[in-house]
Amino acid sequence: MLRLRGTKDSSARAVAFTALFALLACTSLLTFGARAKQKDKKGQQPTTGRIEVSTNPAGYPITIDGSPAGETTDYVRAIELAPGTHTVEILFPNNTRWSQVFNIVAGRKNCIALNYRPRTISIPAIAASPCPYPVNVTSPAQVNDGDIVTFSADVGYAGPSALNYTWTVSPPAARILSGAGTPTITVDSSGLNGRRVTAILVVDDGSGDRNCRQTAQAATGVNALPQISTPKRFDEFPSIAFDDDKARLDQMAIELQNSPGSQGYIIAYGGRRSRAGEADRMGKRAVDYLTTTRGISRSRLVFVNGGYRETNAFELWLVPQGAEPPRPTPSLSPDQLRPAPRRAHDD
8 A cells, every 4th residue: 555645735724635545566477468478470579568557546647757648547558668767657636646667678567556545634723823912002191200100001912821021111210110010010200300201011921932022112201390490699788888889789780681581689678776767768779770870670670678687788689580589587676776866967
């Protein structure tokens, strides 16, 4: 018995064909007849050999030495061949081939009798791999510094294995609060202050197959904390003579010109022995000088009566837009004052 296996088809349920051949060979056993070893009437020996072929069923193509030689029959078909080696091939269904090399001897025959009995063998379909599979990570577009950011993964895995989730976040200041090893994590954005927090997820099913290891990421912008503006005290001095005060006020005018969005605060303090209302007079004089002489808009100047100190004094402040205004810091209460006696020319 000879068994030849055919080719598998391309469908999910592949089918294999097995051809069983029964070969009856009489190679070199029989002669053409009683006169095969005797000279013919003319005294000549046979010059060809013969193969006798039959198949059950019939009708299969024959090739001899690569050339077509008709088809098989279910009765003996004789084919004369020159002495020497010849390759005989019979093509059966599903590209199943039977082939054999014969040494043809003049005056002798070789018998080929084949029974073809195909049978179908079902091969179980190979399970389709669940890999690769889609992975998508989502997160909010923007949060404020200090907010908790949630990163969630949507994984389209249809295989039987439990998945491994490995998260990494950047920059280093970002910190995973919960969810490591799961499809969802929360991240603390404190201190990122205007940077982006990025989460990278690696998912694998533990099989070692590179197609079963997927990577995805998402990023969230972190809004910077609002800048807290603070007032700037750029000068503080006792007021002895107004000509000296003007030199200090000139510096305030320059500061205001260099900071268009700021306001100038003038805090005046009366002294222990000053006349009543001295701080108001000092403030009015300073404001008038800055607006009339230095050209500063009155809307950018604020005067504050700061109360009392040991001597007449000024505080000059530059206050950015939105900043808390400065508060006066008097050192004396009104009951501690000892005003100087009023002179006749004091008005």
